[in-house]
Amino acid sequence: MADKSNANTEDMSEEEDLAETARPFHYLSFFQLLQSLITALLLGVVALISLEVLMSPIPESALRPMLIWLALAFFFVVIVVPKNFTLGFLCMLLCQLVAWRIASLYYAYLLSWPLAFAFFVNLIWFLSTIQRNSFETAGRGLTLWQWQLTFFRILVGFVMVPHFTDKLFAGSLPYMEHVEFFSLLGYPDPAMIIDAAGLAELAIAIGIGLGLLTRLSCFFAAAYILFAATLSGALEHGFVSFATAVSWELPLILFASYLSFTTTGGGEFSIDGALRRTGKMPGWIKLLMGDTGLAHNEHVD
Numbered sequence: 001m002a003d004k005s006n007a008n009t010e011d012m013s014e015e016e017d018l019a020e021t022a023r024p025f026h027y028l029s030f031f032q033l034l035q036s037l038i039t040a041l042l043l044g045v046v047a048l049i050s051l052e053v054l055m056s057p058i059p060e061s062a063l064r065p066m067l068i069w070l071a072l073a074f075f076f077v078v079i080v081v082p083k084n085f086t087l088g089f090l091c092m093l094l095c096q097l098v099a100w101r102i103a104s105l106y107y108a109y110l111l112s113w114p115l116a117f118a119f120f121v122n123l124i125w126f127l128s129t130i131q132r133n134s135f136e137t138a139g140r141g142l143t144l145w146q147w148q149l150t151f152f153r154i155l156v157g158f159v160m161v162p163h164f165t166d167k168l169f170a171g172s173l174p175y176m177e178h179v180e181f182f183s184l185l186g187y188p189d190p191a192m193i194i195d196a197a198g199l200a201e202l203a204i205a206i207g208i209g210l211g212l213l214t215r216l217s218c219f220f221a222a223a224y225i226l227f228a229a230t231l232s233g234a235l236e237h238g239f240v241s242f243a244t245a246v247s248w249e250l251p252l253i254l255f256a257s258y259l260s261f262t263t264t265g266g267g268e269f270s271i272d273g274a275l276r277r278t279g280k281m282p283g284w285i286k287l288l289m290g291d292t293g294l295a296h297n298e299h300v301d
Helices: 004-023 029-050 060-080 084-103 109-135 146-160 161-169 172-184 190-209 214-231 249-264 269-275 283-289
Strands: none
Touching: 004 060, 029 060, 029 084, 029 109, 060 084, 084 109, 084 146, 084 161, 084 190, 109 146, 109 249, 146 190, 161 172, 161 190, 172 190, 172 269, 190 214, 214 283, 269 283
8 A cells, every 4th residue: 555655646746747847838929929820821822822813933733732731830829839839839830841941942932031030930939938948947947958959959850841842742843853863863763762752851850850759760860861861872972072062971960960869859848748748658658759858957056
């Protein structure tokens, strides 16, 4: 009986600690309202372009995916953010970045400039979250070095957005450019390679940028980068190649970055962290996530 009582006490203590950790990740209603208005406006503009009320250089094959991504962004900022800020914010950011990439590819300034402004708002929102979490939570929030790792994780995850967007969601023009490149390298089925690469890069953006099963995603991402660098011939041109503009400098940076997060995991500001705070994750899932806990925070006086 005493053992059961101690176990129950430990479980309750852990849940309380998780609740304390989760509390600082609250949303700011001003930023949520502003992003909701921006995304709704962009949805309206894309709808008018689809109905041919407004003119745009974006082809129909890219306009439909853009409409879907903006609709998802609107859903995340309006519905998910109030319930789970971490999940809602990160997913909204990913959706808006994909839409921004599509608009920028076709120089659709009517859409790309508002999306650039939306990105700036997201950046201020993120910095405000850091400020409130680190300095207004009486030491219960993340340390600044943990936020630095979080920022870097999001960066190296979402750096894949232009790559998978061009291959999967931006229409036939950028897609065929990739197909032609691999055709010149002599591969028999370049279209299949591009499709598989696009899906892999989308998985990396979700797994690392959003922080979902981060440790597993990082091993996969590191293997993908090594395979892609070999397939594209980047490893044959040395560390820096000004003649071909292709080298193994960038693949090396990404490879090392992805492997580094196999030790730390995604941190608290990730989908893994949000799932962990529910207190219901089995041990083997936590192993695939990595160490997202705050139990070993060190505060330097």
